[in-house]
Amino acid sequence: MLEVTAVTKLYGRATGVRDVSFGVAPGEIVGLLGPNGAGKTTIMRVVTGFLTATAGTVKVAGFDVVDQPLQARRHLGYLPEQPPVYPDMTVASYLDFVAQVREVPARERRARIGSAIEQLDLSSVSGRLIGNLSKGYRQRVGLAQALVHDPPLLVLDEPSSSLDPGQTVEMRNIVRRLGETRAVLLSSHILAEVERICARVVILKQGRVVAADRMDRLTRLLAVGTKLRIQVRGKRRDVDSVLAKVPKLESWELEDAGEDVVVGHLHPSSGADIRETLFFRLAEAGYPLLEVRPEVPGLESVFMELTGGAMPAHKPGKSASRSGVEVRGR
Numbered sequence: 001m002l003e004v005t006a007v008t009k010l011y012g013r014a015t016g017v018r019d020v021s022f023g024v025a026p027g028e029i030v031g032l033l034g035p036n037g038a039g040k041t042t043i044m045r046v047v048t049g050f051l052t053a054t055a056g057t058v059k060v061a062g063f064d065v066v067d068q069p070l071q072a073r074r075h076l077g078y079l080p081e082q083p084p085v086y087p088d089m090t091v092a093s094y095l096d097f098v099a100q101v102r103e104v105p106a107r108e109r110r111a112r113i114g115s116a117i118e119q120l121d122l123s124s125v126s127g128r129l130i131g132n133l134s135k136g137y138r139q140r141v142g143l144a145q146a147l148v149h150d151p152p153l154l155v156l157d158e159p160s161s162s163l164d165p166g167q168t169v170e171m172r173n174i175v176r177r178l179g180e181t182r183a184v185l186l187s188s189h190i191l192a193e194v195e196r197i198c199a200r201v202v203i204l205k206q207g208r209v210v211a212a213d214r215m216d217r218l219t220r221l222l223a224v225g226t227k228l229r230i231q232v233r234g235k236r237r238d239v240d241s242v243l244a245k246v247p248k249l250e251s252w253e254l255e256d257a258g259e260d261v262v263v264g265h266l267h268p269s270s271g272a273d274i275r276e277t278l279f280f281r282l283a284e285a286g287y288p289l290l291e292v293r294p295e296v297p298g299l300e301s302v303f304m305e306l307t308g309g310a311m312p313a314h315k316p317g318k319s320a321s322r323s324g325v326e327v328r329g330r
Helices: 040-047 069-074 091-101 106-119 135-147 165-178 191-197 215-222 236-243 275-284 299-306
Strands: 002-011 014-024 029-033 055-060 076-079 153-157 183-187 200-205 208-214 228-233 249-256 261-268 289-294 320-322 325-329
Touching: 002 040, 014 040, 014 055, 014 183, 014 200, 014 208, 029 040, 029 191, 040 055, 040 153, 040 183, 055 069, 069 076, 076 135, 091 106, 091 135, 106 135, 106 165, 135 153, 135 165, 165 183, 165 191, 191 299, 200 215, 208 215, 228 275, 236 249, 236 261, 236 275, 275 289
Parallel strands: 029 183, 029 200, 076 153, 153 183
Antiparallel strands: 002 014, 002 055, 200 208, 228 261, 228 289, 249 261, 249 325, 320 325
């Protein structure tokens, strides 16, 4: 439904984005992520036709946004970060105005407006002035205007921006429901939101794509040689002495979790599986291993790692202890 191919956008000598490619299929929600200045806004503006790419192509439902802009825009609904609403219009009159601008046929207009109002649960406020609505309802009206012409592609820029926690959950559920039948490109700084509703993510760094894959695959790839969480019966200093003798264990953190129970977070060498060795070394020393499981990274860890914002790993040979937590390495 959306095809972005080798898009580059230059601002004079400065690069907005370079050689960016990805797609969004019907029934799929894709998250567009990146730190400030990574190029997210540029991509959103190029996709929606507000900016022209220096090189590359963007197609919506097969229509080129530069060569066939009217056809492309008929298949696209856009919610910018600041909803384009008119505070002195009622919800219903505003949506009727948008439907006319979008050239929705007169015979279909009432049904389309009614459908948008129903999907966004706006029936109770349809006769009220937009300026008198809460931020959450104004955001819903903004999304309704993106839906009123029934486009197969939605481009949503920070749809939960400035919403309170309850409104954020409601908006998340709405977007998830809309994504069941439409292609959705979603930009958000709320990583937990993206992790909950997006099947795939595209991560930008300095104008380039550094990752574009399914959430589960990204976390699995980053989990090669990932941390292990262990729970051991024994004293922290004794468990520490055993871990110091486990091959391919680069660093670890230990903390007390109760009387004679220690929880550890272990960093093996990349690709190393130390679980069997760990079990036997601890058992031989008389310290039962109560639990061992991988700590699969979440989206925040993936994002920080790929954009260079992650905290550096603890260096071998360093040791620090504070608040009952000990960090060790060789």
